Amino acid sequence: MPRTGAQIIWECLVHQGVNTVFGYPGGAILPAYDAMLDYPIRHVLVRHEQGATHMADAYARASGGVGVAIATSGPGATNMVTGIATAMMDSSPLVCITGQVASKLIGYDAFQETDISGITLPITKHNYLVTRVEDIMPSIKEAFHLAKSGRPGPVLVDITKDAQQATIDWEWDPSPVKLRGYRPRMRASRDDLARAIALIRESKRPVILAGQGVIQSGAMDELRTFAEMVDVPVALTLLGLGGFPASHPLNLGMMGMHGEAWVNTAIQEADLLLAFGMRFDDRVTGNLATYAQQAKKIHVEIDPSEVNKNVKVDVPIIGDLRETLRELLDLLEPMDRESWNTYIRSMKGETAVRDIQRLPDNGHLYAAHVINDIWRITGGNALVVTDVGQHQMWEAQYYHHESPRSLITSGGLGTMGFAVPAAIGAKMARPEAEVWAIVGDGGFQMTQCELTTAAQEGIKIHIAIINNGYLGMVRQWQEFFYERRYAATPLRSPDFVKVAEAHGLTGFRVDRRSDVIDVVQRARASEGSVLIDFRVEQEDAVYPMVPAGADLHAMIRRPEPSVLVETATDPN
């Protein structure tokens, strides 16, 4: 049947199961937008193309599918760069479709021409420049295949305007994608599995390090069964949170720079690390020279380039984590490590929720209390999206995630401005979920324009601004490492309640502990999206903290008695 390139784009998206896209129109993508009206697609009009990429990224992370973002050429495409890099660092399956100037104009610096395939080369899993209508279907099919298979990641398809406008006799090709240079290895070798089994049996003090690979391979049940079978405690990366139930007796919590002391101590004292779908990021290891020196390491990973990259491992297992765990479970017998787990419990007992308990409950507002209260009120069942900074670490410490895809955060790239658009994307993917964006006053202002997007779409998200009047995490580093010289971190903000109201949301302000629960309940009961401006202590810090590059066991602990100068409005 005759189809224009523009129609073929939508035909392909519909065949891929896409029903929601996030985008912003413009000259070079106009043919595609014109054709869109004839297809069963919900288009979310963003206010900035960065927002479209974060929404599509979070849509993918919340749903387990692929997110789609659309933009025009030139500035539309370059505005996507931050979101694409965010998805790349966090292995999120994102397909970006951009319009490009007509093929005969490429290379002539035409209006709104930019080399977006060149620009995004190092921040995409793969990308395409499509100049012929015949190539649109293969490129989009390959893009979806690449985005979601193996180690997921973003793929960009740049399509010239003339390719969108041209007409060909077209029909859907249902054959599977075959790429001779792309053959992700899914099954581990027998030898590697046998070597891993031997190390697991020998080990007295093993720790599982579980990353986002657990969630992406759908290995939550297998991980839980495995941990219980071999009686090994589980530490999680930031992106792994939710991959193992927080309430499980074997759960240690988040590891690394802001991991609790018992977690990092257990890792440093371990004789075996079982790294499952994680990549030994520097925020997780601290100083590599002193990292888990006594431990043998087994690394199960889908991406061979991650093995032996940061940490030299004894048994690398390349393959899908879920399949690998199933094969290991077939070869293992129940084990008991009572003394090791008792030892860890004793460390935990002495320090668990230590920090939150020691914060004075004097009516003043601490971020940890706010987040912990939100956790309690939502029963731990909210889908939480965070921005980047102190609030992100407090969320990881004080909101306890029981299920996968219940926390969406920018881990690898650390992209401020992620939370508000990502919360919108997550809500689109899971309309039934109670979505909370927890965001700092700095990051919120980077993408607050997307509040109107939420209002226009008529969706309900909850936004909790942890407002401390500073770029808090940078201020914390200045406090610890730059003699409290607060260069460019004090931050003036607009009246967030008025901002909320101006954008068609309901706004609340909270500045004392006793109001948190009441306001959160009112926010949950409100119609439409809501924003709560939590005026928290200005100079609170995230503890414990392993300074960048320091030994993992060399943590800065909360000073005692607290040296915190309380700054929140006096409740009386």
Add this chain to the structure above:
Amino acid sequence: MHHTLVALLEDRPGVLNRVTNLFRRRAFNIESLTVGRTSEPGVSRMTLVIDSDQASAERVTAYLYKLVNVIEVEDLGVVPAVSRDLALVKVAVTGHDRAALMRVVDETRAHVVDTGEQTITLEVAGEPGHVDSVIARLEPLGIIEMVRTGQVAMRRGDTALSAAQYT
């Protein structure tokens, strides 16, 4: 330490850019890089010499495999291989004994490929070490222009690197 890798690439626009971008992005130093056709349609072959140890060569190999247009990679640092390099060297013939230059030509299997009024251009081909040594002998005579192709290499024996199994 020099390390030689061979990769089969899909012969498409922009593929070489993807490969070189990888080296820039991951901060690996390329000693030489050559790309040319193979006997298989749509498949080009790259020989890459990098200054790295075995661990880095393994990382490069893994990163190359991540490129969707890279079909196969072979590490010739760990198997017996033949490699060849070719240089064109323009040497001044004024101000020294022309016979000295011809002695180098005779003794090193270099060929005279062009003669000018004041220069002779030689072709030197062979193992990269051989080319190095000929160039070292020519240097005192006054090299005024030189170009090297960079290495091409192939595994010894009956094993062949081919993309055929993946088509």
